[in-house]
Amino acid sequence: MTTTISLFEQVYRLVCQVPPGKVTSYGAIARMLGYPHAARTVGWALHSLPEGRDVPWHRVINSQGRISASGRESWADLQRALLEAEGIEFDEHGTVDWKRFGWAGLPWHEVEELLRLPSEVWARQEENDART
Numbered sequence: 001m002t003t004t005i006s007l008f009e010q011v012y013r014l015v016c017q018v019p020p021g022k023v024t025s026y027g028a029i030a031r032m033l034g035y036p037h038a039a040r041t042v043g044w045a046l047h048s049l050p051e052g053r054d055v056p057w058h059r060v061i062n063s064q065g066r067i068s069a070s071g072r073e074s075w076a077d078l079q080r081a082l083l084e085a086e087g088i089e090f091d092e093h094g095t096v097d098w099k100r101f102g103w104a105g106l107p108w109h110e111v112e113e114l115l116r117l118p119s120e121v122w123a124r125q126e127e128n129d130a131r132t
Contacts, residue, residue: 013115014106032111061079
């Protein structure tokens with residue numbers, strides 16, 4: 001795939017497609033972008049999310065269906081609260097049921113199309129989505 005946008009920007013664009021009430025994993029995002037071994041990079045991208053970006057980072061959890069706190073308990077509490085506000089339920093072990101709440105993702109041709117949008121077009125689309 002030839003693209004002029006950074007991998008972090010690719011992650012942000014794809015994570016914006018995860019609908020409310022659904023979750024996906026770091027690894028699933030990496031695979032959808034064509035980087036099957038880049039789950040940690042997806043995590044770094046979301047950890048580095050610029051302030052003010054309207055990216056639903058909370059909808060990305062680890063492959064075991066749990067929140068990855070990374071030493072930030074307050075972030076884990078916030079992420080869980082945001083997910084629960086969208087109707088996502090956790091079992092007694094703090095795990096989300098993938099069959100019930102997992103997002104199947106986008107087919108490759110839709111991911112490619114998403115990544116082809118010029119940054120200025122994407123920014124306008126993101127602003128319009130935020131208003132609706």
